[in-house]
Amino acid sequence: xxxxxxxxxxxxxxxxxxxxxxxxxxxxxxxxxxxxxxxxxxxxxxxxxxxxxxxxxxxxxxxxxxxxxxxxxxxxxxxxxxxxxxxxxxxxxxxxxxxxxxxxxxxxxxxxxxxxxxxxxxxxxxxxxxxxxxxxxxxxxxxxxxxxxxxxxxxxxxxxxxxxxxxxxxxxxxxxxxxxxxxxxxxxxxxxxxxxxxxxxxxxxxxxxxxxxxxxxxxxxxxxxxxxxxxxxxxxxxxxxxxxxxxxxxxxxxxxxxxxxxxxxxxxxxxxxxxxxxxxxxxxxxxxxxxxxxxxxxxxxxxxxxxxxxxxxxxxxxxxxxxxxxxxxxxxxxxxxxxxxxxxxxxxxxxxxxxxx
Amino acid sequence: xxxxxxxxxxxxxxxxxxxxxxxxxxxxxxxxxxxxxxxxxxxxxxxxxxxxxxxxxxxxxxxxxxxxxxxxxxxxxxxxxxxxxxxxxxxxxxxxxxxxxxxxxxxxxxxxxxxxxxxxxxxxxxxxxxxxxxxxxxxxxxxxxxxxxxxxxxxxxxxxxxxxxxxxxxxxxxxxxxxxxxxxxxxxxxxxxxxxxxxxxxxxxxxxxxxxxxxxxxxxxxxxxxxxxxxxxxxxxxxxxxxxxxxxxxxxxxxxxxxxxxxxxxxxxxxxxxxxxxxxxxxxxxxxxxxxxxxxxxxxxxxxxxxxxxxxxxxxxxxxxxxxxxxxxxxxxxxxxxxxxxxxxxxxxxxxxxxxxxxxxxxxxxxxxxxxxxxxxxxxxxxxxxxxxxxxxx
Amino acid sequence: xxxxxxxxxxxxxxxxxxxxxxxxxxxxxxxxxxxxxxxxxxxxxxxxxxxxxxxxxxxxxxxxxxxxxxxxxxxxxxxxxxxxxxxxxxxxxxxxxxxxxxxxxxxxxxxxxxxxxxxxxxxxxxxxxxxxxx
Ligand SMILES: [Zn+2]
Numbered sequence: 001x002x003x004x005x006x007x008x009x010x011x012x013x014x015x016x017x018x019x020x021x022x023x024x025x026x027x028x029x030x031x032x033x034x035x036x037x038x039x040x041x042x043x044x045x046x047x048x049x050x051x052x053x054x055x056x057x058x059x060x061x062x063x064x065x066x067x068x069x070x071x072x073x074x075x076x077x078x079x080x081x082x083x084x085x086x087x088x089x090x091x092x093x094x095x096x097x098x099x100x101x102x103x104x105x106x107x108x109x110x111x112x113x114x115x116x117x118x119x120x121x122x123x124x125x126x127x128x129x130x131x132x133x134x135x136x137x138x139x140x141x142x143x144x145x146x147x148x149x150x151x152x153x154x155x156x157x158x159x160x161x162x163x164x165x166x167x168x169x170x171x172x173x174x175x176x177x178x179x180x181x182x183x184x185x186x187x188x189x190x191x192x193x194x195x196x197x198x199x200x201x202x203x204x205x206x207x208x209x210x211x212x213x214x215x216x217x218x219x220x221x222x223x224x225x226x227x228x229x230x231x232x233x234x235x236x237x238x239x240x241x242x243x244x245x246x247x248x249x250x251x252x253x254x255x256x257x258x259x260x261x262x263x264x265x266x267x268x269x270x271x272x273x274x275x276x277x278x279x280x281x282x283x284x285x286x287x288x289x290x291x292x293x294x295x296x297x298x299x300x301x302x303x304x305x306x307x308x309x310x311x312x313x314x315x316x317x318x319x320x321x322x323x324x325x326x327x328x329x330x331x332x333x334x335x336x337x338x339x340x341x342x343x344x345x346x347x348x349x350x351x352x353x354x355x356x357x
Numbered sequence: 358x359x360x361x362x363x364x365x366x367x368x369x370x371x372x373x374x375x376x377x378x379x380x381x382x383x384x385x386x387x388x389x390x391x392x393x394x395x396x397x398x399x400x401x402x403x404x405x406x407x408x409x410x411x412x413x414x415x416x417x418x419x420x421x422x423x424x425x426x427x428x429x430x431x432x433x434x435x436x437x438x439x440x441x442x443x444x445x446x447x448x449x450x451x452x453x454x455x456x457x458x459x460x461x462x463x464x465x466x467x468x469x470x471x472x473x474x475x476x477x478x479x480x481x482x483x484x485x486x487x488x489x490x491x492x493x494x495x496x497x498x499x500x501x502x503x504x505x506x507x508x509x510x511x512x513x514x515x516x517x518x519x520x521x522x523x524x525x526x527x528x529x530x531x532x533x534x535x536x537x538x539x540x541x542x543x544x545x546x547x548x549x550x551x552x553x554x555x556x557x558x559x560x561x562x563x564x565x566x567x568x569x570x571x572x573x574x575x576x577x578x579x580x581x582x583x584x585x586x587x588x589x590x591x592x593x594x595x596x597x598x599x600x601x602x603x604x605x606x607x608x609x610x611x612x613x614x615x616x617x618x619x620x621x622x623x624x625x626x627x628x629x630x631x632x633x634x635x636x637x638x639x640x641x642x643x644x645x646x647x648x649x650x651x652x653x654x655x656x657x658x659x660x661x662x663x664x665x666x667x668x669x670x671x672x673x674x675x676x677x678x679x680x681x682x683x684x685x686x687x688x689x690x691x692x693x694x695x696x697x698x699x700x701x702x703x704x705x706x707x708x709x710x711x712x713x714x715x716x717x718x719x720x721x722x723x724x725x726x727x728x729x730x731x732x733x734x735x736x737x738x739x740x741x742x743x744x745x746x747x748x749x750x751x
Numbered sequence: 752x753x754x755x756x757x758x759x760x761x762x763x764x765x766x767x768x769x770x771x772x773x774x775x776x777x778x779x780x781x782x783x784x785x786x787x788x789x790x791x792x793x794x795x796x797x798x799x800x801x802x803x804x805x806x807x808x809x810x811x812x813x814x815x816x817x818x819x820x821x822x823x824x825x826x827x828x829x830x831x832x833x834x835x836x837x838x839x840x841x842x843x844x845x846x847x848x849x850x851x852x853x854x855x856x857x858x859x860x861x862x863x864x865x866x867x868x869x870x871x872x873x874x875x876x877x878x879x880x881x882x883x884x885x
Pocket of ligand 1: 772773774775776777786787788789790791793
């Protein structure tokens with residue numbers, strides 16, 4: 001590899017790590033068979049078991065606040081030391097007015113902080129993560145928080161409706177020596193690929209159906225994964241865990257196999273069957289599940305995918321600080337276990353699909 | 358004697374006339390028309406006496422009818438144009454507080470006559486908008502924003518009351534049953550049907566554990582009381598004269614969570630005991646007690662506050678039949694807010710007029726025997742404002 | 752449309768920021784700058800833990816305008832572990848039986864929206880403990 005290729009590896013001046021992380025998943029679950037009961041007479045397979053649905057009083061702001069509080073509980077830092085609170089989502093409650101300022105205010109990070117909302121379809125969360133590594137790694141800030149959180153939209157009856165879930169995670173970045181996971185390097189890959197979009201003022205997204213596969217998800221995920229492994233001189237067997245963006249259960253498994261990963265390496269961070277596709281939250285909460293269970297010394301590969309399109313890839317190694325810190329806040333699995341099943345009618349009400357005017 | 362409500366000097370403020378109009382849904386009648394009817398009837402009842410001032414008790418017109426300055430509006434519309442007139446607002450205690458302001462004005466010597474008019478027009482809006490208006494009696498920043506309504510406050514009180522005193526779930530049924538029984542013969546009541554214990558038990562929840570029979574309906578209504586000093590009363594009258602023996606009010610917090618003990622109506626207790634002190638009377642001297650039963654739990658807590666029951670024992674009075682027309686302490690003798698209907702700020706004036714009818718033996722089928730002393734107490738919110746009057750027959 | 756009245760309460764609404772009395776050490780919520788116990792000035796900020804137990808509760812089946820889309824919902828008086836009572840909604844109740852004395856914890860949720868186009872009002876609610884053991 002020549003020097004200019006090596007430049008593609010994103011590596012900050014100072015080593016950066018994860019000093020706190022926290023997940024959030026709302027408690028309501030819509031079984032996929034409920035969707036098929038309504039729209040296909042129950043015929044045909046379903047892509048996941050069930051998806052998480054937010055309650056009537058939840059949105060990306062409230063969910064981000066809880067995830068951020070969990071991250072703070074693990075980091076045990078003074079929130080006023082956080083210099084950036086960044087929320088990545090495609091479901092910000094306001095079209096104009098940041099989610100991030102509410103979150104920052106609620107966790108006590110205001111007012112000496114940067115606050116911003118990020119948008120890049122399903123990789124808005126890792127986009128914020130990538131930028132936060134830069135902010136901390138440059139020495140500009142000691143701590144920065146990146147959140148990926150979503151209450152995903154899917155048109156009633158659309159194939160997406162089976163999987164569009166809700167949840168995500170918050171990550172606090174800080175100096176590597178204080179961290180529970182160090183970043184060895186990261187990489188980003190982006191092209192103009194129109195596989196999925198939502199126009200301004202539209203309620204539901206449009207997508208290219210099978211076009212979302214090969215030229216979109218797989219092209220970006222596989223390229224980003226291969227590039228970062230090449231740039232960090234790693235092989236598939238060097239990783240204890242790998243987390244891909246998970247729009248359904250099939251895509252990440254297939255991508256993993258194509259890259260030479262075994263199913264065991266993928267399954268710890270694969271939550272889609274039980275919570276659905278949490279869009280910008282998806283890779284972030286997969287990472288949260290891995291941090292809940294990983295051991296010191298484990299190496300982790302994280303690759304997101306955002307339609308439109310791009311992938312961010314990260315290589316992390318878990319440190320010996322991790323086991324002592326992770327029980328300070330609820331684990332991802334505790335949120336998965338806290339579930340109340342709802343029917344399609346309740347789901348339609350909770351997601352604002354009933355016409356009230 | 359409470360320092361907040363010292364005994365007034367010997368005085369001579371009388372009720373010269375009263376009026377009660379039918380509580381209900383008056384789709385055809387406006388706020389000013391409701392008011393005029395009550396003013397007119399009270400003046401007739403007082404033998405044509407003309408008031409020098411008008412005190413309007415009203416709580417919700419600014420929200421429900423988009424109307425303020427009711428004093429001038431009603432004075433003008435009622436043929437009293439030019440007189441001093443003002444609105445008194447203290448939520449459900451507005452009626453008592455308006456009477457008290459009028460009483461104080463007469464006591465000061467500045468006025469010799471004053472009309473106290475309670476009027477509320479609840480049906481100019483419908484549905485959740487009315488509930489939103491009612492919820493303005495709660496703490497807007499710390500209760501209403503959480504979806505608290507007056508019924509929710511009452512339900513929280515009821516839940517805690519039943520829990521704390523280990524009372525059965527139908528412990529408060531007797532209050533509602535008593536009020537409905539009394540309303541059967543009150544032509545001004547919106548409900549004139551008896552309520553069975555079974556019907557109470559099956560009643561729909563509006564705010565579980567509070568059911569629809571635990572809550573008073575919000576209705577249009579107007580009532581008036583014309584006050585006069587002895588010097589201007591007609592020398593002869595067919596009805597016995599009724600004098601104000603005690604008048605007192607007190608306040609506590611708007612929000613439930615700001616009460617030192619939610620199960621004690623402190624303002625109700627303070628105002629009642631101040632009124633007792635002024636009149637030299639005790640609870641046992643009261644022959645009839647118009648309390649503010651906007652919710653059944655209020656009846657229990659008001660009876661305890663005024664000294665008719667020990668703390669936690671108020672509900673037993675309803676079970677033991679002590680609150681009926683022949684009971685030890687008859688309450689809500691015309692149906693109260695529960696069955697006559699709750700007309701917001703007008704409620705206190707209804708109560709006072711009803712006490713006057715009892716004392717003058719004009720209560721017809723609702724007459725309580727041997728009534729010499731009557732008490733009326735109205736509450737704003739959860740007793741955040743309480744106003745108590747004791748009236749006596751000469 | 753209401754903006755400033757919600758904005759000025761954001762600290763207490765989002766995170767249960769109250770006050771502590773420097774004279775008698777009473778914890779105060781909602782903050783009121785004067786100690787309800789001793790009557791002296793009390794403006795020292797105090798961060799409540801958010802833990803408490805249900806003191807009373809009721810289910811609102813008949814909701815006012817601003818909350819009708821959430822109906823039915825459960826309201827409660829919560830006895831905070833630091834002492835004060837607070838009024839709030841209970842959320843995410845699930846299947847657990849609700850009783851006086853049930854332990855609860857604070858979460859920040861959407862309280863209401865100020866009309867279709869107005870601002871979203873966020874604030875405290877309480878839910879059954881996510882981790883009953885802690
Ligand atoms: Zn103090």
